[in-house]
Amino acid sequence: MSSDQQIDLIHRFLFDDSDLRGELVTLEQSFQQAASPQNLPKVFLPLYGEFMAAAALVADMLKFEGTITLQARSNGPLPLIMAEANSKGHVRGFAQVDEQQSLVQSDSNELLPLAALLGGGVLSITIDPDKGKRYQGIVPLDGADLAECLQHYFSQSEQLPTYFKLFANENKAGGIFLQCLPAQLVKDEEQREENWQTARHLASTTKAEEALDLDHPTLLYRLYHELQCRVFPPKQLSFRCHCSKERSANAIKTLGEVELQALIDEQGKVDMSCQFCGSNYHFDKTQLEGFKKELGKRH
Structure with a gap:
């Protein structure tokens, strides 16, 4: 061609x-x-x-x-x-x-x-x-x-x-x-x-x-x-990759409050890389604590 x-x-x-x-x-x-x-x-x-x-x-x-x-x-x-x-x-x-x-x-x-x-x-x-x-x-x-x-x-x-x-x-x-x-x-x-x-x-x-x-x-x-x-x-x-920061955040929230708190205590941050396109999504301690607070309101 x-x-x-x-x-x-x-x-x-x-x-x-x-x-x-x-x-x-x-x-x-x-x-x-x-x-x-x-x-x-x-x-x-x-x-x-x-x-x-x-x-x-x-x-x-x-x-x-x-x-x-x-x-x-x-x-x-x-x-x-x-x-x-x-x-x-x-x-x-x-x-x-x-x-x-x-x-x-x-x-x-x-x-x-x-x-x-x-x-x-x-x-x-x-x-x-x-x-x-x-x-x-x-x-x-x-x-x-x-x-x-x-x-x-x-x-x-x-x-x-x-x-x-x-x-x-x-x-x-x-x-x-x-x-x-x-x-x-x-x-x-x-x-x-x-x-x-x-x-x-x-x-x-x-x-x-x-x-x-x-x-x-x-x-x-x-x-x-x-x-x-x-x-x-x-x-x-x-x-076309369908990854996004929102989807990565939702994946973190599936960990639950206990594991999320352990993650905050041990690392204080999360970096997630997409295996398909290589995009990296960074979540700092403040964002992780926000996810935990959001999960707490659901219960």
């Missing part, structure tokens, strides 16, 4: 003559802004980018108002990695590095096998709607890559054939998603399967440089110009 084009975009598309839909996402500025506060070694940036792209795809594919969180915990060099995306197009992420593991010192920016980065891990997918009940599903990270783990999860949970392919380097991230929908346009099962396998095979031929550097309409035309692919207007994506 040329420098004057918006690259932080997600496009929905569908095929007019078959029951298939898809999404295509690319992140550059938002990925870099989300990665910068994490100070990750280069070796972890591609996987971090894949998580960011995957969260954006999942948030858009589910078509709901709320937030999606992808989070992996493991005993590998990345004990924790997560990415969030919401229906407004805001994305952010966080990663925790085990400094004791030798891989942390690697200068490589190539995507390593999932098992090397998240060995023995599990992936949780949390759906948190603005209205309604929060839902979380968990799947083992036993696929060859994150895309394969997501495919397995959504094929099982939605009972619909689903395909993901993710791309990332230290500067950009992207991905493609396909799903076979319930029969409406095509009733014949053999024809449905042929349509699905054709679309999936063509998506699998996408190279990283195409996914990360071509504009979406061009890439989709290259892949699907013979399949009546209809591309919808894009949604702009951006890095």
Whole structure:
């Protein structure tokens, strides 16, 4: 994509003559802004980018108002990695590095096998709607890559054939998603399967440089110009953190009067840093005593 084009975009598309839909996402500025506060070694940036792209795809594919969180915990060099995306197009992420593991010192920016980065891990997918009940599903990270783990999860949970392919380097991230929908346009099962396998095979031929550097309409035309692919207007994506001093203050108040008083006696202040954006919020003794007085009035 040329420098004057918006690259932080997600496009929905569908095929007019078959029951298939898809999404295509690319992140550059938002990925870099989300990665910068994490100070990750280069070796972890591609996987971090894949998580960011995957969260954006999942948030858009589910078509709901709320937030999606992808989070992996493991005993590998990345004990924790997560990415969030919401229906407004805001994305952010966080990663925790085990400094004791030798891989942390690697200068490589190539995507390593999932098992090397998240060995023995599990992936949780949390759906948190603005209205309604929060839902979380968990799947083992036993696929060859994150895309394969997501495919397995959504094929099982939605009972619909689903395909993901993710791309990332230290500067950009992207991905493609396909799903076979319930029969409406095509009733014949053999024809449905042929349509699905054709679309999936063509998506699998996408190279990283195409996914990360071509504009979406061009890439989709290259892949699907013979399949009546209809591309919808894009949604702009951006890095946005939702932390604030007010939210940090509310977190301190949840400690209760006794623990808050102990904090005042021992430290006389609190500094809270946001793990997503690195913002620091300082609360002095006077502010902490004000919180304690406020809690006392509630009882």
